[in-house]
Amino acid sequence: MVKKISKNPFNGTPEQEAKLMAVIEESKHDKSLLMHVMQEAQGIYGYLPFEVQKMIADGMNVPIEKVYGVSTFYAQFSLSPKGEYNFSVCLGTACYVKGAQELIDKLEEVLGIGAKECTPDGKFSLEDCRCIGACGLAPVITVNDEVYGKLEAKDIPGIVAKYQA
Amino acid sequence: MEMVNIKINGMPFSVPGGVTILEAARYAGIEIPTLCYLKEINEIGACRFCMVEVAGPRGNRLVSSCVFPVNEGMEIFTNTQKVHDSRRTTLELLLSAHDRKCLSCVRSGSCELQKLCLEYGVENESRYDGEKPQWEIDATATHMVRDNNKCILCRRCVAACDNQAISVIGANARGFDTHIGSAFEMGLNSFSCVECGQCIVNCPTGALYEKDDTKAVFDAINDPDKFVIVNTAPSIRVTLGECFGYKVGTNVTGKMAAALHRLGFNKVFDTDFSADLTIMEEGTELLHRIKEGGALPLITSCSPGWVNYCEHYFPEQIENLSSCKSPQQMFGAVMKTWYAQKMNIDPASIVVVAVMPCTAKKGENKRDDQAASGFADVDYSITTRELASMIKTAGINFDLLPDEQFDNPLGEGTGAGVIFGATGGVMEAALRYAAEALTGKELDSVDFTEVRGTEGIKEATYTVGGLELKVAAVSGLKNAQTIMEKVKAGTCEYQFIEVMACPGGCVNGGGQPIQPASVRNFVDLKGIRGQALYEADKNLPLRKSQDNPAIKMVYDEFFGEPGSHKAHEILHTSYVKKSLYND
Incomplete structure (x- = not known):
């Protein structure tokens, strides 16, 4: 999959920037620390939008295309922010055979976004994930730290509604 | 070993x-x-x-x-059969994701993939047909187009771009989705591409090509109200032949002039004239900066890829750039002012076409402060490849052409102008001028061999007229970066630096005939092409810019003297500080 690039405006704070700059400062002597800096940046911002990759590129003195190339090569990097509530659908084998794809389809419909995307108001995001080890509850989704198991597509609107308030 | x-x-x-x-x-x-x-x-x-x-x-x-x-x-x-089978399967797999519109492809006939498919007996282009990626064509850059549907992901363009210390393109995503492009899927024009075109000459297929101006040039030629003047850069005479099967390094000046006449241009001139003019202006500027205390080192501004690089990557150093327009732009400026006046032609009806070894020249003629007459100095800048394509379209049999001369009065160039096409050539030409300007005496030998050759950085010190002159000739932007770090740090001792964006200078420019990797890897293209220019220089009766009668004429009739107020208005330009990101 070509990663989706978020259209949500960048809302980085001066505190986040100061944190990232500190990481860059201690890493910029060695360009091979680029991955490390990117991981830290994702920890700070939750994702790696243009503005963040530009800070990394300029700070590490690496062309921005090199940063972007790495960010699109590894699955661990996200170009889309996490919402206040992150819906994560398990696509492990057990969940998959029990109909996880239908849960994703329903979530896409209800939330109005695709996988790896965030709603414009920053409230909800949607992603798929590998097996989370709750196969007995298949199919499973998590919303932040809450786990919902043995779901059917018709359960989805109710769950979303709980967080819409 | x-x-x-x-x-x-x-x-x-x-x-x-x-x-x-x-x-x-x-x-x-x-x-x-x-x-x-x-x-x-x-x-x-x-x-x-x-x-x-x-x-x-x-x-x-x-x-x-x-x-x-x-x-x-x-x-x-x-x-062995196993080897043949392996190679053929590789080709068939590449074809499975390839846009196989070969008939209309700009590289049909010079495509390395096409050639290998024939050689390895690929009989079924669709053997592994399956899902095919559909990529949007990136035509945002001024000078070129990227069509990833023809890309085979060899990464030669990426390597060429990295080798120029630019890296505005790279491999994005992974697996089946891997594609070459710029950050965040933005167009090439969003970043600090310097337009050198080294990616194009290194591409094995039709994924990268310059924006075509040949149709516009044909239209101008066919318009009876237009007076169309063509001029060819110094290096074209030793590279154009390659497009017609001649050996690398063959000088085809005479046939080229003949072909241009047959294409129907009203005047066929030689950019060597304005190369000589550049030397008069730039040499004067150098001596002025040394004597009066201007920004040193003075750095040449003939190579627009280099000028773009300096503006984007070393914006604080743009004052070191010579204010002289490049020979391409000087030529157009002189055509639409002095020549228009002399021949009583309305500059509005003059169309100046420049044949250049370069894709960055397509951006240079669209820059601000490049319109001395009020009209763009140069209307169309086409590459060596585009000229070859025009000659073929017009049905001109290049092989059978007689040798003809450039037209007068601006068909006259000197050896100094000719060697502009090789790295170190501008430097040597400037030295030939500066030495005589400083001493007032004629040079015994015009050969400054220390600055010749294809090494990336060449240094020399000359004492002329009591002045010690430390100079360097640099080609390839990675080498330019090395030198510019020194200039920036203030640790650079040179007074005069020549920089050419492409490794080896214009003879290896991004607009030159494309040679397959099998030739590039094992033939010293830039060395052989450059040598042909030095041969041409050696055999010319006039080898110093100041001896060019056309140069004497334009100064007598129009500019007065080098560096005059009028010369500054028409032949000089300005630069802009830029960043790595455009918008």
Whole structure:
């Protein structure tokens, strides 16, 4: 999959920037620390939008295309922010055979976004994930730290509604 | 170097240890075909096309010869059925994701993929048809187009861009979705591409090509109300022949002039004239800056790829750039002012076409402050390849053309102008002028050989007229970066630096005829083409810019003297500080 690039405006704070700059400062002597800096940046911002990759590129003195190339090569990097509530659908084998794809389809419909995307108001995001080890509850989704198991597509609107308030 | 004994296809050879199988095979007179391999620039073993069989304890195995070193006793087979099958399958797999519109492809006939498909007997282009990626064409740049539907992901363009210290393109995403492009899928024009075109001349397929201006030029020629003047850059005369099957380094000046006449241009002039003019202005500027205390080192501004680089990457140093327009722009400026006046032609009806070894020239003529007459100095800048395509479209049999001359009065150039096309040439031409300007005496020898040759950085110190002049000639932007770091740090001792964006100078420019990797890897293209320019210089009666009668004429009739107020208005320009991101 070509990663989706978020259209949500960048809302980085001066505190986040100061944190990232500190990481860059201690890493910029060695360009091979680029991955490390990117991981830290994702920890700070939750994702790696243009503005963040530009800070990394300029700070590490690496062309921005090199940063972007790495960010699109590894699955661990996200170009889309996490919402206040992150819906994560398990696509492990057990969940998959029990109909996880239908849960994703329903979530896409209800939330109005695709996988790896965030709603414009920053409230909800949607992603798929590998097996989370709750196969007995298949199919499973998590919303932040809450786990919902043995779901059917018709359960989805109710769950979303709980967080819409 | 220690030699090792190997066998290739059963024949014994002794080759230097440590070389790759690919290089060793060259010693044995065997050419192993490659796709992704570019010597010293892209040695990544990615495309798996150069596979050969190597004998081992568990039977023969396929290895990629471009990265596999030879060792003592190695037995190599380059021509087995297994090798052929492997190569053909690789091609068929590449074709499965390839936009196979070969008939209308700009590289039809010069495409390395197409050639190999024929050679390896690919009979069914659709053998592995499946899902095909559909990529949007990136035409945002001023000078070129990227069509990833023709891309085979060899990464030669990426390597060429990295080798220029630019890296505005790279491989994005992974697996089936891998594609070459710029950050965040933005157009090339969003970033600090310097338009050098080295990616284009290194592309094996039709994925990269310059924006075509030939149709517009034909339209101008066919418009009876237009007076169309063409001029050809110094290096074109020694490279154009390659498009018509001539050996690398063949000088085809006469046939080129004949072809241009037959294409229907109203006047066929030589950019050598304005190269000489550049020397008069730039040499004067150098002496002025040294005597009056201007920004030093003075750095040449003939190469628009270099000017773009300086503006984007070293914006604080733009005051070091010579304020002289490039020869292309000076030529157009003189045409639409002095020549228009002299010939009583309305500059509005003059169309200036420049034939250049360069894709950055397509951006240069659209810059601000490049319209001395009120009209753009240069209307169209076309590459050597585009000129060749026009000659072919017009049905001109290049082979049968007689040798003709450029038209007067601006068809006259000197050896100093001719060598502009090779790295160090502008420097040498400037020295030929400066030495005489400083001493007032005629030079005994006009050869400044220290600044010749294709090394990336050449340094020399000359004492002329009591003045010690430290100079450097640099080509390739990675080398320019090295020098500019010194200039920025204030640790640079030179007073005068020539920089050419492309490695080896214009003879190896991004607009030059495309040679396949099999030639690029093993033939010193820039060296041979450059040598042809020095030969031409040696054989010319006039070898110093100041001796060009046309130069004397334009100063007598129009500009007064080099560096005059009028010369500054028409022949000089300005630069802009830029960043790595455009918008």
